[in-house]
Amino acid sequence: MDGAAELVFCVNGRKVIEKNVDPETMLLPYLRKKLQLTGTKYGCGGGGCGACTVMISRYNPITKRIRHYPANACLLPICSLHGAAVTTVEGVGSTKARIHPVQERIAKCHGTQCGFCTPGMVMSIYTLLRNHPEPTLDQLTDALGGRLYVCVCFSKDDDDEEEFLPLDPTQELIFPPELMIMAEKQPQRTRVFVGDRMTWISPVTLKELLEAKVKYPQAPIVMGNTSVGMWNSGGAFHPVIISPECIEELSVVNHADDGLTLGAGLSLAQVKEILKTQTYHALLKHLGTLAGCQIRNMASLGGHIVSRHLDSDLNPLLAVGNCTLNLLSKEGERQIPLNEQFLTKCPSADLKPGEILVSVNIPYSRKWEFVSAFRQAQRQQNALAIVNSGMRVFFGEGGGIIRELSIAYGGVGPTTICAKNSCQKLIGRPWNEEMLDAACRLILDEVSLPGWAPGGKVEFKRTLLISFFFKFYLKVSQILKTMDPVRYPGLADKYESALEDLHSRNHWGTSKYQDVDPKQLPQDPIGRPIMHLSGIKHTTGEAIYCDDMPVLDGELFLAFVTSSRAHAEIVSIDLSEALSLPGVVDIVTEEDLRGVNSFGLFGEPEKLLETQEVSCVGQLVCAVVADSEVQAKRAAKRVKIVYQDLEPVILTIEEAIRHHSFFQGERKLEYGNVDEAFKVVDQILEGEIHMGGQEHFYMETQSMLAVPKGEDQEMDVYVSSQFPKYIQVTWVAATLKVPANKIMCHVKRVGGAFGGKVTKTGIMAAITPSPVGVTCPSHGCPVRCILERGEDMLITGGRHPYLGKYKAGFMNDGRILALDVEHYCNGGSTLDESLFVIEIGLLKVDNAYKFPNLRFRGWACRTNLPSNTALRGFGFPQSGLITENCITEVAAKCGLSPEKVRMMNMYKEIDQTPYKQEIDATNLIQCWKECMATSSYSLRKVAVEKFNSENYWKKKGLAMVPLKFPVGVLSTAAAQAAALVHIYLDGSVLVTHGGIEMGQGVHTKMIQVASRELRMPMSNVHLRGTSTETVPNANVSGGSLVADLNGLAVKDACQTLLKRLEPIISKNPKGTWKDWAQAAFDESISLSATGYFRGYESHMNWETGEGHPFEYFVFGAACSEVEIDCLTGAHKNIRTDIVMDIGHSINPALDVGQIEGAFIQGMGLYTIEELKYSPQGVLYTRGPDQYKIPAVSDVPTELHVSFLPPSQNSNTLYSSKGLGEPGVFLGCSVFFAIHDAVRAARQERGLLGPLKLDSPLTPEKIRMACEDKFTKMIPRDEPGSYVPWNIPV
């Protein structure tokens, strides 16, 4: 072995030599901190989000070929990179050198918003193009299908290829010849890298690998590190790692007469390529959806098999397929079957210490032998299966009698489970309905799942066990029929739908912009689809986010310690062990914040750090400060807290109602006379709907950096926040007890926020600078705090879960005359904005409908969960869903389509809202009609009904919802905005305003405004970011109003300047801005102006229930069509048409992006995003592996967005409307389309009663609502007889 080896690899063509590498170092922090290549982002640290995608290239000296593949830098130990070339986004292209066509196209096609995940997208596509310069659509879908879809909008108004740079493969970085020579020439010897805690051994021959394994039998063999690498997120730590490199025998591919032998070191992506030509359909099916493209390229076949994860997709299939494992040790070779004993790690059937897996034999299937794969996950792609299965049957020559049967399941036990006994009992039986029935009963008996089983969804899992078997039964019956139609009659046509894949076609979409007035000057950019100002920088990775700022001299890192109990007294906190660790500088406790620890937010007392009584898991208790992130986080885990649990622990809304645990009293709004109206209606219905919360899932986690300036207690605070003034005044200045004029808060841009970067960010930003003076009291030292994804999700809360109860009085024709609604939101442990959310929900409860008599009451529940807060839409997505659900039920009672009842009850012309504000609903009706027409609603409704009558196991649903989204913030002061515009003597202009760029493109729009007002090209105007130094006291950026309000302030400043300069310009009309600026200077005319907008006149009197809280209404409508699989609960979004009234769009490209992004976020909210809490109040879903937001493959196959023609809106900026939030609600058209499909399934099964479906409408809820003989067959647990794994809150 070669002791203390040198690690050599290349990054973007530059050679990197590491002499004393620490094997614990992952490529991501190495790139970001050591090489300062910050284009590669941290989003989750667990391989789940793709923000850290890089391209790895390796040269194989035997085949002489170079393999390029995408990989997640967060899971790549740098020690595994010896001899590899790493390409990051900086190596692909930059504004300083040349941008790459991929970067250019994504930017110019408006494919970026906040831009945080964009470099990862670029790298995925770039790698695809390196391998396939002209990729097919399938290859593109494969490369991007599992990528998280937070907000991206790819569209281009005209498809002029000429506009783009051509792709020229000769311009790409070549594989470094030095590495090639190294691979060819260097004597291959085992390399050893020794760190403080870990030793990394890289054997290069099979012999050396075995020697290492003998020496360190407990050491894992790391191939892709996608399983072992999880030690960072709570997995086991390994002091020794063995990582084989380029060992030929592990990459073997052997075709024999009876099967295929595949090397254990082949990546899953390579296996997929090999199997493509071998038609192993079942394996291929799973390899298409297993994880994302990066993980499939990193993860090895051997690592997958040996890990034996409970939800492994391949092991059930390999097990039923009679695969064998070829093992090798010092003692020699042997073969073991990949069977149940191996999977359950039975010692006699497992690898022995010192033994390695060399390859896997996968037999071909025989005649009359059939193998199938099944899986159901929360999301179609890149989501671990809830249940998966491999099934195989062998009949022998003719006869249709079962000779062999194997069934294995994943997701239902600690590892893959085989239904061995059931299979045994079915041998000898004919393949018919009786066998099916017996098989289902046997399987349910054998694969029993207790009510408390980890992962929850127990009844769903039980149902899937037999639904999958039923699918297998049908599939085999169908094949038997094709093989011998005389003997096997096969299936009725309408049952065949069970076997088809859900609607799958390539995605496409259209966006119809408004035309600008032909009379508008060509250089005037207002109304034109201008690319996001930072678009190119997003794609090149040059856009700087908070944690991209270089590490400063003496910088410290702060890591929070949080409560692990939902409600408990803190008996003691022992800091000694944490303090004794190297690098630890201090631990901030309540003591250090004496006098400033308590504060009152929205009138409720709260604490920054809690050291007496904690009221939720994730509450901040103290904070460790160390000289590095690693040390701070390590030490935070060593703080020992002793708790004494307290009662009650209130987690759910129902528990809060039982305990009368509310924040303040009820909020109420009443219109007309509800009680009287109930007396005259034809029918009354009462119902309720529960709606789960939502995680913000901004891509950039909470980030802050406090930098003391060294004199006069001045400090700069850089924060990823929507509200700099709040950080500056309310938090940092108040906590440090210095005037606000000493503290300046700067925000360049934010990697997504959605409402989650206001209150909690403020609290954390208040604590972060507190240790500034600790190590260096005279000058202070900078302190950085960046949350990991898991702690971010745990601490920061999200959208409020809701319970809506309603009583509706209506006539038989569908007219609703009275509505009595109660809303309860789960506010969590502190008030935060919960009451405000309830109030907004209350003011928007009518959505698009005129309810002549309405009573609305709302309560914010105080529970022992992390505090919930603002999230895009702010109460409306919940409130609107409750109303629409009520309408859907009314329609069902009246025997009418929900769309008919919606239209009947809609505001029609000029009318009054429940709070007596005037509303002109002309454009609402226009949107509705236009959406009906563009979506061909009526024709498609007929087609859906026809489809449903012909297909028993698949159903389609179609639904259309209207939108009336009132825009405003209820108070004039909260809508004031300011701007500062400077003209410099060279004629260039600098604009500053109070709004935060969080992806919505506000800075781009502000430059458009300045360009129009000053009549100068956009290229002459610059915007550096937001700062309390240039625009003080700015309001929070949120509520769809950022561009509206700040735009009016920028406009004001520009007009002031222009007015001052007009005499100069008129004297020299042909002059340049440089001439005019100089002339103004010479005449002592100020070239700087502030602009101000005092806010929309708005007010609301809660006593009288009257007011004018909003400035205007955004109208819209969305029609969605889905297809569901009644047996698995899967659904596919087939098509969505959206029509919006947006007034005069300032920038239609950005506006379409906002509408699409919001719609997709809403779709996730209503259909797949599911927060799971333990009965003890611990949030389980703390990363993209457990919490599923929509991925690219979830976008409707067809997505069409169009605007109404421009309409005048006198008070707003150029008659534009704010669009950040409204589209979220339109996601519920997908919810109601699924609802429609489920209702069709139930009707066919004779279930005509009421249908109660809660949100999110997940595969579990869809499947369980499509009741059939299988759902009836499963055992049900007595409620209360067990403690469930999770509880709905």
Ligand SMILES: Cc1cc2nc3c(=O)[nH]c(=O)nc-3n(C[C@H](O)[C@H](O)[C@H](O)COP(=O)(O)OP(=O)(O)OC[C@H]3O[C@@H](n4cnc5c(N)ncnc54)[C@H](O)[C@@H]3O)c2cc1C
């Ligand atoms: C984000 C993400 C998403 C995922 N999604 C899915 C999914 O949808 N479906 C699914 O099925 N799986 C999924 N996985 C799991 C993934 O398939 C496994 O982590 C992967 O296959 C493990 O392979 P590896 O090479 O990375 O293993 P490593 O982490 O390198 O090693 C894993 C284990 O295998 C042992 N080992 C490896 N090779 C050998 C050998 N030759 N001989 C003896 N022992 C060996 C090691 O000692 C170690 O204990 C996902 C993982 C991640 C991180």
Ligand code: FES
């Ligand atoms: S940070 Fe690596 S995948 Fe999310």
